[in-house]
Amino acid sequence: MDILILGGTRFVGRHIVEAFAAVGHRVTVLTRGQTVAALPAGVERLTGDRDAAEAGLAALSGRRWDACVDVSGYQPQQVRASTRALRGQVGRYVFVSTVSVYAEQDRAVVREGDPLLPAFAGEGAEVTPETYGPMKVACEALVQAAFPGAFTVLRPQLVAGPGDYTRRSTYWPGRAARAREGDGPVLAPGDGQDFIQTIDARDHARFAVGVVEGGVSGIFNVAGPRLTWADYLALLGTPEVRWAGGAELEAVGAGWQEFPVYLPRTHAQRGIMNTDAGAALAAGLALTDPAVTAADTLAWSREANLSPLLSPGREAELLTALAAAGRGQSAPRLP
Template sequence: MDILILGGTQFVGRHIVLAFLAGGHRVSILTRGQSPDELPENVERLRGDRTGAGGLDALAGRAWDACVDVSGYTPAAVRRSAAELRDRVGRYVFVSTVSVYAEPGRHPVREDDPLLPPAPAEQTEVTGASYGPLKVACEQIVQEAFGDRATILRPQIVAGPFDHTARYPYWPDRAGGGGETLLPGDGEDHVQVIDARDLAAFTVRVVEQGVGGVFNVAGPRLSWAHFAGVLGVRQPLWVPAEALERLGLGFRELPLFLPEHSEQAGLMDVDASRALAAGLSLRDPAVTARDTRAWSAGAALTYALTPDRETQALAAWREEQAG
């Protein structure tokens, strides 16, 4: 099949490109050419920018069996690509997010749960607060333009090699360093991610099988105690959520941690049964941890919680307990 990827050089898009190539398909990518490109030579590079004048000229006169949109963040950009490609691609797969849900405290979060109000059509600024509403608006544009030829994927936090967000990599890297490790909560909270390679393989599957609809894409839901074992943490020191707050440690310093009864905790309890029934296959979480640690060893990632700050936080916690 002939596949067009909007984006494709970074993390999720890169894995999707590689998965289509591994399946024997021909891949074209449309990018602005501003990010490092380490893709194989047999990928066709097209240049364009959906937000600029003449930004989609490189697509003129072309047709593809499917388009996978991994770089659609604003309604204006997605409306433009949807209009341009409506009659020239067989299927449009839009990579969205579980952040579209209006009630992220639900357990579990399912595809039919209420969504956030869509962002205004003219909104272009992507922030933590606007990200979900923007994706809701983009989903609606794709569904309106393509109908049953639209596939919406709502991934959980994505993990694995090439993850320069440094959210998931913090944990296998920290565990690999050995010694006493600050861990959030009491071990009974939960963590859930999706390996980028599993997301990519499922993307290929929905294209090859012509599967439409909306799918949460999430991996195994693990207790933090189980996750610590997967990571190989040998000396865990559990610090309760309320103590972390007093110590000034939040999601930025301890990524992936959402206390079990917090307003966002449902995002660590995402129901992927619909995707599993459609062929989503999940690898062992230990493989994700191992491969991420191997990749990040040479990635020079920077983490918000430095070893010095972790040592200070643990000392403050011990002092608090003693006092």
């Protein structure tokens, strides 16, 4: 098949490019040309910029692809430009959205049929935590209107894995590894009974291939296994954990927001850590063992020489302050 990827040089998009190429499809990427990336041999590179509307997509003129996978559409005007330019030129439009489109993220379980945030009505606004979800809602609507019966919307949960330049999913595998090398204990927020749920970027990519190959329409949450933090840190082989609740952290001038990926189970967005992916699993989503995801993420982050989001100095400062205040609880060493 001939596949067009809008984006494709970083993290999620790059894994999607690699997944299509790995099974023999002919892949073309359209990017602004700002990120240098070693893509698989044979991948065609086009340059364009949706922010310049249809004029920025001249490289697509007169071409046809079996499917388009839109990884880089964040603002409505961008998706409006690409859907207009590609109408009649692609057989299926796959849009990578987000679970942040849901209006009631405090639900016990987040499902595809849940209410959405109001669609963003403006043009050209900056993507912020406040506008991100509403903008994606508007983008989804544009795709569905332009490709009725031939659209697929993927709503990934927090994405993890090799290539995560945000450094969110790299932190805990790296911190556990340092602890195994003698740099412990590991400071962790909460009491171990909050939840973490992510999706391996490679699983997300292979699912994108599957829906294109199978001509699968619809809207799908894409999420991985749900674990307690205690189980997750044990899975990482963390030898000793010092837990600290929200009040304890606040007392020493810290907040749970300093800890990557973590959300308290009482948070208004706690449903993000219980995203139902039943529909995607039934449609062919296959999940990698979280231990494998963590090991591969650690290996990549070490090769990339990434610095941790929570610095060792800051963590040591907090551990010292908690000890001085008589706060924090250490878990027994794991075998």
